[in-house]
Amino acid sequence: MSVGDIEHLAHLFFDCRFAQECWKIVGLEYDTRDVEYVSEWLINKLSNDTAENLGRISAVLWRVWFSRNKRIFENKNMSPAITMNWSMTQIKEWRYANNKRKAIGLNQRGVMQHQERKWVKPELGYRKLNVDAAIK
Template sequence: MEYAPDWLVTFLASEPLKDLVTMSAILWGIWYTRNKRIFDDQNVPPAVVRTWCLKQVEEWQQANKRSVSTRAHDDMLDNSDKKWKKLREGQLKVNVDGAVVEGRNFFSVGMALRDHHGQFIAGKTLKIAGGVSVMEAELIGILEALAWAREVSEAPHDRK
């Protein structure tokens, strides 16, 4: 498996988060525009890509604004003594994240399934109608991920 070169990791680790978010949005915009051109034979004007990228940065910033009460709650949940433990042979791990943008009547859930080596098996995203809190989105995401992980793990497939 090919990993990022050391110079890139060093560069990314030294950049402020604000710049990394902007850079990520721009790279995503370039990738999206490329795919529109190649797969849909559509040209997206640079001004539209720029506007879209700026909107993504703004939405990320809004989604990551945290209230004082959320920070206080996080402080109460000190996880410094928790460490990742390697899974046993045959075990799977699913990571879940929920995303809620204020003022929207939907939320999103993303999940990734990995084997005991940490190797990616499958990923899935859902857009679900309804206005919910972040906690509710996360809990619904966990329920969805458990059902999905069971389906994926029980499906016949070739694991090399």
């Protein structure tokens, strides 16, 4: 990647009006005009910021890139508000699904994590059948 490529990425993700509006919508505004190396600055942000802000930063970077590609390759323009609304909805859905996976004991690969479980007597009028199986 050349210096020119990095300058273009800095413009795309931080300096253009569309990107600046996206940052504003998620409650983060960055002025990178005086930053010498935007890539190093961004890596530092990603390494040291809060989990909440990491989600916002990722949302903006992802959706700015997605919107740019929609505009260039499909001639579709989206407003920053619609772009970020869609992105934040996706992140909320991902967090909900991730929390649900943790609640039922699934790890990142969808495998049930070992948890100590106790037998619970069924409610009155019900019978319980415990089954153990392995499938390969």
